[in-house]
Amino acid sequence: SGGGDGGSGDGGSGQNLTPNAPEGTPETVETQYWRNWDTFDADSPSLDYSATAGAVLDPLPVEFSSEDDPWMREHALMVQRGLNDLGIEAQLNDRPLNQLYAQSWSTDGLDAVISMSTHGPDPQRGLDPNPLLMRRTEGNLSNYDNYYHPKLQEILIEQSQETDRARREELVNQAQDIFAEDVGALITLFSDVVTAVNTNKWSGYVKTPGNGPTGDSFQWTEVNLQPEADDRDYVKGVTTSMNSLNLPWAAGGAEEKRLTFIYDGLFDATPDLDVTPALATGGGFVDDTTVELSLREGVEWHDGEPFTAEDVKFTVEFYKEYSASSQTPFYEPIESVEVLGDHEVRINLKNPDAAFMTQRVVRSVIIPKHRWEDVDNPSQHNPDNPVGTGPFQFEDWEQGTRFEVSRNDGHWMFDDDWRADVLGDRAESGEGIDRVIWINVGNVDSMIGSLQGGEIDAVGTTLSNSQADRASSNSSVETMVSGNFAPLDNKLAFTCPLIRDKEFRVALSKAVDPESFVEEVLQGRGSVPEGENPISDLTQWHNSDVTDYGYDVSEARTLLEQAGYTWDENDNLRYPNGEAWAAFVERIQDGNQYKRREDLDQLDFS
C-alpha cells in the first residue's frame, strides 16, 4: 500500500554496493521464523523484508492505527523522523485497528517491521507485571514479534511461579533491565488520561492511573463522589455503548468494564495500584499451588440472597466449563475450588502462579450461583437483570443509548471509614450519589456541549487536549489529567534480519525522540520511560534503574557505522558489505540476536 504519508523521495533511488558476501555467508537473508513455535501456523512470516549485503535498505514498513489514539499518526511521524535521521526511509501504513488486530497481530507474525499501539489500561496491568512481560516469552500467543531472549525467558518463567513477593520483585526488576538493554521493543511513552468533569456539582473525583477519574475500570470516583447540589444522579457521557448485560462472556465491548460496577471481585485495586480486599477479606498462598481465602460475611446479592463460598466455587467451575471469555486470566490457572466453610474457600492451582494474588483475583467477577446455574448456554445468555454484589445495582439498560445503576447502600465501599482507609486524603464523606447513568452521546462534540450545558456531569472517555480545553472553558467544568501505566509499545518484528541486529536496535532506540513528542504534540501530557521499559513507574513493580540508551542521533549513527553499515551519497543507509556483512549475518543468527558486537568479538568496521 502507498507510502503517501509523506515518506520523502522514492525507494529505489539509493546506490547499492556490489554485494560481497564472504565464503559461507549468504548474500541475502530473508525474513523467517528464527524460532519455530507451534503457535505459528504459517510457513513463513507475512512480512517480507530481507537484507542484502551492501544494499540500501528498502523503505521500512511501519504500521499503526490512527483509530488507536487521535495523535497516533503524529507518533508514527516521530518514529519516521527517527528512521530518516538514520538514513532509512519509512513506509507508514495507517491501518484500521481491527485489521491490525486481525492481520498483523496474528500468529503468523507482524506484517510490518515496526507495529505500534497503546496497551489497554486494564487494572490488572497496573497491579502485576505479568500481562506486559509474559507476552515476551517463547511461544506466548501474544508474542507475534517472535521475540526471544534466553535469560529473560528463564527469569520470566521463574518469576511467574515465585510466590515470594520480594524475590519476585527482584526477578521482575531483572527482567525489565534485560528487556530494556536488549531493546526488545520501543517503549516510547505513557500518555496521560485527559478528561473533563463538572466540579460544580460534584466533589471527590478520584484519579486512577490509566483510568482517570471517569473511566469504567475503577469505581472509586463513583463511590466517593459527593453532591454539591441536590441532584444525586451522576451522569457520565460516553462514546461507546455496551453490547450486552453478560459480563463473563463479554467479547471486549464497554460492558466488560461498566458491568463491573455491579459485581465485586475477590480483591480490588486501589488508585495507588495496590491490592485491597473485596469479597475476600484475607488469605493468600498456603503453598505454591494452594490459596486459601476468607470471604466477607454479611454480603448479600442484589436480590437479597446471601453470598457464600458456594458462589465462588460455582463461579470458577462455571467459567471453566463454558470458557468465560472475559474471565480467562482469573480461572485459567485454577485446578479446583474447595469450599472450606460458608465463607472460606481453598483454591488449588494447576501450577505455581505468582500473579494469582496480584493479578488474577483482582476484580475477577463472582456471579451468583442461584441465578446462573440453570443457564444452559451462558455465552448466548443476556440476563435481564444482572445481579451481583457490587456497589451498584442494575436499574436499566437501553442498548446503544443508556445504562443506569443505583447505589447498593449496604456495600462496604460506601462506608466512609473504609474508604478513608483505602483512598487516604482523596476520600470524602457524605451521603454520596444515588445513581450512575451512562449516556452514549456518541459524538465528542455533543458530549462537550452536554457537559457545558450540565446535562452530563463527566466525560467518560479520554479527550484530546484541545477538546479538554474547550470543555473547561466553562466555569463549572474542569480538565482532569492522570497518569497512565499502559505503554505505547512499538513492536519490532524479530523475524526480520535488520531488527535482529542488536546494534541496529540500540541505534534505533537512540534515534527516536519521544520526549519532544510528548512536549510538542501531547503538550506535556504524558511521560517517557527511562529505557525501553513497559512497566510504568506508577506501578509497584517498576525498576527505575534500567539501561537507557538516551536520545542521541549522532551516537546512533556512529554505532551503525561501527557495525559496518554505510550510507550512500544521498544518506541512504546500506547494509554492511564484505567482512562487515559476515559479522552482520553472525549477529542475527539465533542465539546472537541479543548480543552486541563486543559480545561476539567483532571488529569495529567504521
Add this chain to the structure above:
Amino acid sequence: MSQFQRFLAKRLAISIGLTLIAVSVIFVVLRLLPGSPFEALVTSGNLNQQQINEIRALYGLDQPMWRQYIDYMVSILTFQFGYSILRSQPVWDVLEPRLVNTLILLVPALVTTAILSSALGMYAGWNRGSLLEKSSIITTTFLRSTPVFITAIFFIIVFAYNLELVPAFGMRSVTASPEGYVDTFLSIDFLHHYLLPFTVAVLYYSGDFLLLARNGIVEKRGSEFLKLHKAKGLTEMQQLARAGRNSMLPILTYFALRLGMIFQGLILLEVVFGWPGIGRELVLAIQQQDYPLVQAAVFIMALAVIIANLAADVLYAYFDPTVSTGGGSSA
C-alpha cells in the same frame, strides 16, 4: 394462467433466485474476511487457542465450509438470525429497534418528499423555463449530487450550531429515558431531534423525485393526448393532472425502489446525526466483525430491495394499462 399471473410467477422466481444468490454472496464475503471478533480477545491475551476453538465451535465456525453454508442458508432463510457474537442477544433483538428508528426517520421523509417534490417537479415541468423551474433544478441538483453527510454538516452548522434551533446529535436528549416506542417517538423532545435529520433526508431524496416528475411532465407536455385534452376545454390544472397521471408510473416505481433501499438506512445521515438506526449499527457491527449481525442486517437490506423491486415491477405492470406483461420487459 393469465398473462399477469405468468408474469408474476416469473418475477417471483427471479426474486427468489436473486435472494439466494445475494445471501450466498454475503456468506462468501464474510468468510473471506480475515479475523473475527475473537481476535481482539486473543490480542488482549485473554484467551488461549483452545478456548478460541471452543467459542468458534459454539458458533459453528469449526464446521467444514459447506456445512456452514448449508446451516447458514437454512437459518437465514427461515429468519433465524442467531445470536450476535458481541451482544449475547438474538440478532433480531438488536436489529429491530434500529430498524424501527431508521424507518421512523426515513419513511415519513420519503413519503413527504415523494409527494411534495413530485408535485413541485410537475409544476416546474409544466412551467418549463420559468424561474421556479430553474431554481428548483439548481437546488435539487445540489441536494442530490452532494453526499448527504455534507448537506447534513451544513445544516448542523447553520441550524444547530449557529442558530441553535435544534440539537445536532442523537434521537432523544441525552437524559431522556423513554420506555417503548410510543414513549420514544411521541414527544416534543423527539420532534426536536427529528426535525433536522428529517429535513435533510427530505431534501436529499427530493432531487430524484423532482427531476423525475419534471422530466416526465416535460416529455408529456408536447404529446398529442394533452393537446386533445386541451382541445376538449380542460383547464390548465386539469391538463397538468392528466400529464401528471401519465408520468406517474416512473415515480411510483422509483418510490417503491427507494422504499426498499430505506432498509439500508442512510448510513451517513445516521452517523452525522447520531441517529441510532440500522445503518449506523451495521457500520459498528462491521468494525467489530460481528458476523451474525452483519449477515442478518445485510440480508434484510438485500431482501427489502429485492421485494421492493418485485413490488415495483408488479406495480408497474398493474398500474400501466399499456405495459405488456408477456415477455421480459425492458427495465
Add this chain to the structure above:
Amino acid sequence: MSTETKPKGQLYKQFDRVRGIIRDQFEFLRQDRLATIGIIVVAVFVFLGLFGPALAPHDPIEHDVRNDDGQILRLAEPSGEAVMGTTAFGKDVLSQFLAGAQPTFIVGLFGGIGTGAIGFLIGLVSGYYGGWVDELLMRLTDLTFSLPFMPMALLLLTFVTPNIWLMTAIIAGFLWKMPARVVRSEVLSVRERTFVKSARASGASDLRTMLYHVAPNVLPIGFLYTAYGVAWAIAAQASLAFLGFGDPTMTSWGRMLRQVFESGNMRVAWWWVAPPAIGIAAITTSVFLIGRAYEEVINPEIQTEQ
C-alpha cells in the same frame, strides 16, 4: 484529387471532424450558463487534482504550523501563517485541501471512467445480444442492486488494506449497474432501428454491427453516465472516507471531514470544515449540472420544445 494530397487532406478533415464533434458535444454549454459555471469548477478541480499536491505550501501531514515563537498553532483561525487555518494537530488546512484534491480526483476520474466503461460494455452486450446473455447480465445488475453498496463496500474495505485503487475498483464495481441499465435500454431501441438491420443486410458481422453501428449511437448516454459516474465516485469516496474506510495514508477531502467530525471540532473550526465540504459539494454539483445540460441536449424526449 491527387494521391499526394489525399491523405493529408483527409487527415485535416478527420481532425476537423473530431473538432466538430467535440464542439458539437459542448455546444449545449452556450445555452446553459449553469453548465458553463460547472465546467469552470471542474476545470479548477482537475487542475487541483493534477497539481494540488505540488501547490501545497507545506506537507499536509508532516508539517506543523508554528507561530513566531516556534509554538505549534493548533486549531488556529486563518492567519498569515496558515491562510486557511490549522487543524487540531497544527497542520495546514490549505495544504491538506490542496493535497486532498488528488485522491478525490483520482477516484472520481477512474471510478467514473470505470463505471462508465463497464456499464457501457455490459449494457451494450446485454442489449445487443439479448437472449440468455441479456438475462444473465441483467440478473447480475439486479444482484448488484440488491446488495447494499455502502455496507458491502465497507465489508470489502475491511477485508483488504484499503488503498485508493481498491476503492476505485469497488466503487466502479458497484456503480456500473446504473449506466448498464440505461445503456441497455438505449441499445434495445437502437438495435431495432433500421440502419442496424441494414448493416446486417450488407453483411456486417455482429461485432462490427455492435461496435460501428450501435455503440456510436449510445455513446452520448455512455458519456453522460461516465460524467455522473465521476460525481457518484467522488461522493462515494468522500462518504467512505468520512466513515473512516478510505485509504488512511492519503489526505482526501472526505478524510479531512472525518477528522474534523471525529475530533469534535466541527463546532469551532469552520475553516477546517468549509474547504473540503464546499470542495466536494461544488465538484459533484458541477458534474451533475453539466450532465443535466448535456442530457437535455441528447435526450430527444426532454428536448422537444413543443
Add this chain to the structure above:
Amino acid sequence: MTLLDVENLKVTYTTEDDTVHAVNDVSFSIDEGVNYGLAGESGSGKSTIAEALLGLLPGNGTVERGKITFNGRDITSLSDTERRDMLWEDIAYIPQSAMDSLDPVMSTGDQIIQAIQAHRSVSDEKARSRVEELFEIVGLDPDRIDDYPHEFSGGMRQRVTIAMALALEPDLIIADEPTTGLDVIVQDKIIDKILEIQERMDSSLLLITHEIGVIAETCDELSILYGGKVMEQGSVDNVLVNPTNPYTMGLKNSFPEIDGSNEDAVAIPGSPPNLNHEPTACVFKDRCPFATDECGDSHPDLVSLPNRNHRSACHHVDKAAQMRRDAKNPETWDIPEAEDTATDTGEVVLETDNLEKYYEQSQSLLSQFRGEDPDYVKAVDGVSLSVRRSEVVGIAGESGCGKSTLGETMALLEDPTGGEFVFDGEPYEYYQNSNLEEFRRKVQIIFQDPFDSLNPRQTVRKLVGEPLTIHDYRSDEHEQAIIETLEKVGLTPAEKFLDQYPHELSGGQRQRVAVAKALVLDPDFLICDEPASMLDVSLKVNLLNLLRELADTEDIGIVYISHDLASLMQVSDRLAIMYLGRIIEEGAVDRIANQPKHPYTTSLLSAAPEKDPTTDRARVLLDGEPPDPVDLPTGCKFAPRCPKAEEECWATEPALDESEDEDHRAACYFPDDETAETAVEASQTDDPDQSTNAGSLSD
C-alpha cells in the same frame, strides 16, 4: 351563413435560431353545413392553422395577426375561460395522428365522459349512456367503453376520437388528417363514417389532409396551401377539375394513376420553401416551371376568378388553361421522361416455394414444461414467388400482412421456418452454410425509413463504403466505386456529399444514399421494403423512377414491397397481393388493375379515393379487421370478411392456381371477374384522361 371566418391569419414559430413563418395571411371562410378541405404538402401550415383556430398552438407559436370569427365572435380576443367553454361545445377537434392522441392511462369511455362533463353538468350515468350511444354511432362495440386505448386497433382508436368529437354535437369539427397512418381500407371506412355522421348532425367539417383524393370525395370547398400561403381556393369542383395555379396542377399530377404504368406520375421537383423569412416573392416560384420575373417581386394576391367560387394566387392566372396542358408533360417540370422500355425480363434469380416464416410466441415456463405446442404467428405462410432479372415484382397488402417479413426472409435476415428458397441456382442451405457472405453481396435490401436507415454517426463516404469494406469489393478503388454509385442514384456531384452526415441531407437525398448503399456492391437482386412511404409525393415519384430505371439498365431483379397500390402499379411489372401471410393473387400489373380476381384485391382497389371530385366511386366496404395471425380460421383466410364467402371457402383453403391461369393467378374459388369489371366500370368516366386512380396510403 358564415360559421367560421379566417382573415389574414399569420402564425409564426420562434425557434432557437430562427422564426418560422408557418402561416402567412391566410383567409378563408366556412359556411354552415359545408365541408371544407385544407390541402397541401407536408409543412405547408395546415395543422398550424387548425391549432391557431383552436388556440392550441405550442408555446413557441404566436398568432401575429389576423381575425378569426366564429359564429360572429372574434375568437382571438376571447378570455381563457370563454375559449375553454367554446372548445368542444362549439368546435370539436380530431387531431393529426389521432391514434396517438388518446390518453393512454384513461379508459376511452372516461375520456369522452370527461369531455362531456367539462362542458355540461350531466350525471355519470347519463354521460355513460351517451358514450355508449356514440360508440354505436361510430361502429364500436358499446360494451368496450371501459377499455383502454391500447386495447383497440389503430382504426378503432381513430373512431374513438371521432366519437369524442361528436359527443356534444358541435357546430364545427376540425379533423386534421384523421386517417394518417391507416390502411386504405380502414381509411376508406373512416372517411365514410365521418361523412355519414356529419350528414346526420348537420355540422360543418374542416378537413385537413394532403390527400387530394380524400378532399375530392368529401368536401364542398377547399383551400390549397403552400408555404403557409393559400395558393388556390374555391369549390372543390372548380379547383380540382380546372386548377388555375401551377402548384395545384403539380400536386394533382404527382398522385400516380392506378390504371397500369403507361403514364408516369409527374412530380414537382425541388423542395418546399424555407419559411424562416416572410415571403417576399411567390412562395412557389423556385419550383414553378412557369415562373417569370414578376413572380419574384411579390407573392401574388388571391384573386377571384370571375363568376365562380374559385380564387387563385398566381401572377399568371390568365394563362391557366395553357399551363394546365403543359403541366401534364414531365418535360415542363424539367424531368427527363423515362423512356418506355419494353421490359424484357431475364432468367429467374430468386425463387421461393411455399416459403414459411413462423414466429414462436413466448411461452410460460410451465407450458413449456408440459410440452405444449407453442403458438405461432404465421407471418409468412407458404409463399411461392419467382423473380427474374430486370423485373420488378410488387408486393402489396394491408399493414401486418407479412410483407416486411417476406422481404426480410427473402433477404435471409430472418431464417425461413419452412419451404424452399433458391437464389442464383443455389438453395437456402447452401447460403446458410458459410456462403452467407456471398449472398449478402449479391442481395441487397432497402428499408422503409430514410430517416432511420442510415447510421447518423457515419458520413456518406463511410455509409456507402462500408459494404465494400466488409466484402472487400473493389478494394483498390473504393472512392471511385462510391462516387460512381452516388452519381448513379443522382447525387451529383458526388464529392459534395461524401463528407456529409445524414442529418445534413434532405429526406430524398437520404433515401438515395440508402439506395446507393445497396447498389454499391452491384447486386443481382434488390428488395425494397416500402422505401418511399415516408417521402413526400414528389420525392416518392423520383425514387420510383430511379428504381424502374435500375431494373431496366442494370439487370437487377427487384422486389418492391408497399401498401401503396398506386406506386406499385407505376413501378412493377408483376404484382402479388398478400393477405395474412399468403399471396392471394399474382399476375401482371395491368391485368390485376383492370381485372382483379380475388375479392380482396377488388376491395383494395376500390378503397383508394379519387382525386377527381366529379367521379363517383363504388365502395366495397369490408367488414371487420384482419383476423389475429395467431389464431387463423381454417379455410380461406379471407372468408370472414369476404362478401361472397360460401361454405366451401370456410372448409378448405383455395390454392393460388385455382383460376388455372398461369399469368394471373388468384387463390379464390369464385374468381371475381364480373365484380372487378363493374368496379372498374363504375369508376370510369367519359373523360379518358380521368381514368381510375388510386390514392396512396399516406405516410
